[in-house]
Amino acid sequence: MSRRTAVIVGAGPGVSGSLARLYADAGWNLALFGSHPDAVGALADDLRERGAAVDHEIGDLADVADTDDKLRSLAERAEEVGLLHFNPSVFREADALELSVADLLADVAIGVGGLLTAVQAVVGSMGPGARVSATGSMAADQPWHRAATLGVQKAGLRNLVLGLDTTLTPSGIRAVSVTVRGALGSEGAFTPDKVAAAIYAATWREDADWTPEVSYEG
Incomplete structure (x- = not known):
């Protein structure tokens, strides 16, 4: 029997790593896309020790053509893509009077446009029942x-x-954004493991209970 593959975009430590480990422990294989080779490699090694088959690519979401090529390749090599999770964002400390239009657009191109690139690259390898989470x-x-x-x-x-959820629903694929209403930390309700567990739970609700946004309050 084939094992489903979870494609994790923005793979590395933190929430994305915790989420990848949840999927590995649930019997999924993993396809990782990230920008930092050491972090992606360390996560891949951890997941393999948990019994998952792991594939990965290193790339920069700002390079749309390269990202598209690498994600399509990951998806085509997978047995069955059951999940695409998107994690990246850009933190830039600058207020609205210091910020340039070019910087704003560059950050949005990664934090929002990156999801568009990822979905368009991977969706052809996803079937009914698959999920997109962010x-x-x-x-x-x-x-x-x-x-x-x-x-x-x-x-x-x-x-x-x-x-995306409205667009993908006719094909049996659902999309959800999990709004994390707290600051990530090493203790308390907003550790990476607890946030990842909330994302996992929100992603696999029944269609009858589906909403394309879920808030995690901690």
Whole structure:
């Protein structure tokens, strides 16, 4: 019997790593895409020790053509893509008076446009019952003025996921953005493991209970 593959975009330590380990422990194989070879390699080794087959590619989401090629290749090599998870965002400390239009657009191209690139590259390898998930943030509703692009990215990401869910539903694929309403930390309700568990749970709800956004309050 084939094992489903979870494609993790923005793979590395933190929430994406915790989520990848959840899927490995649930019997999935993993296809990782990230920008830092050491971090992706360390995660891949950990997942293999858990019994998962792991494939990976290193790339920069800012390079759309290269990202598209590498994600399509990952998806084509997978037995069956059952999940695409999108995790990346860009933190740039600059308020709206310091920020240039070019910097704003560059960050949105990664934090929002990266999801568009990923879905278009992978969706051809996904079938009914598959899921698209994304790590959202309370910055979409409560942005910090000193990280002006992050709020725009997370608001745009959520909006794109809402549209994707409507677009993909006729093919049996659902999309969800999980809005994390707290700051990640090493203790408490917002550790990477707990946030990843909330994303996993939101992703595999029944269609009758489906909403394309879920808030994780901790």
